[in-house]
Amino acid sequence: MSAPAQRASVRDFADAVDALDWTRIRADIHARGFATTGPILAPEKCGGLHALYDDDAFFRSRIVMAKHSFGRGEYKYFDYPLPTAIEEMRTAFYRQLVPVANKWQELTGGSVRFPPEHAAFLSRCHGAAQARPTPLLLRYDEGDYNCLHQDLYGEHVFPLQVAILLSDPASAFSGGEFVLTEQRPRMQSRAEVVSPGQGEAVIFAVNERPVEGKRGVYRVRMRHGVSRVKSGRRHVLGLIFHDAA
Incomplete structure (x- = not known):
């Protein structure tokens, strides 16, 4: 494949992110703390990505997970330089989500503002010794699961993250639903169960989100x-x- 063709193919990943209905997605995130995107990646692209799992390079x-009481299953953190398709998607998602992140900071009275481009935010992370890449591939076999958790790796935290299902739930596996819980002040936890399709992303709050109530804004832990x-x-x-310390 020629170099221009390779660049066009890689750009397809970012174009797929940019083409999503971001008005609807941002509204869902504000209202519920998460959103599904609809299909982003075609099955062949999903297969190409999850095939990377077997190449430790x-x-x-x-x-x-079992060694750390995280659940059962395993995952691998990518190293820099990231595969170009993953870097392109990470950059494109960040650019679309940064307005939500900054709005949440305004609502909660936070002083942090996130720059419009991901490279600038990564420079902030790396300047604080958060320099290890955090994109990851997760693999679950029969009987595996992931305990409820939060992905916090240092002082600098971007408040949203993305999970893209690469396997086909119609043929590759059963069970394994994505689970979100939220804890509102003085209330019991509430759970949401999400079943994305192959190539679909779930975007969700990393640790907490603001909710506007009758008595002002309060934080919901997720x-x-x-x-x-x-x-x-x-x-x-x-x-x-955000990268890891």
Whole structure:
């Protein structure tokens, strides 16, 4: 494939992100703390991404969840330089989500403002010794699951992240639903169960989100996880926008 053709193919990933209905998605995130995107990636592109899991040259570390009481299953953090398609999607998602992140800072009276471009935010992270890349591939087999958790890696945290389902729930696995919980002040936790299709992303709050109530703005604490996989194998691409210390 020629170099121009390669660039066009890679740009397809970012174009797919930019083409989403961002008015609807941002409204859903503000209202519920998460949103689904509809299909972003075609099956062949999903297959190409989850096939990377077997090549350790792309990754900096492998985590077996059971060893850390995170659940069951495993995941690998990509190393820099990221595969170009993943870097393109990470950059494109950040650019579309930064208005939400800054609005949340305004609502909660926070002093942090996120720059419009992801490279500038990464420079902020790296200046604070958060320099290890955080995009990851997760793999779940039958019986695997992921406990409820938050992905916080240092002082600088972007308040949203993205999970893209790479496997086909109609043929590759069953179970393994995406689970979100929120804890509002003086209330019991509430759960949402999300079942995206292959190539679809779920965008959700990393640790908390603001909610505008009758008495002002209050913070809702959020966690996410994955229910037990009943059969087959499930692959997910995770895009976290802050790097790790």
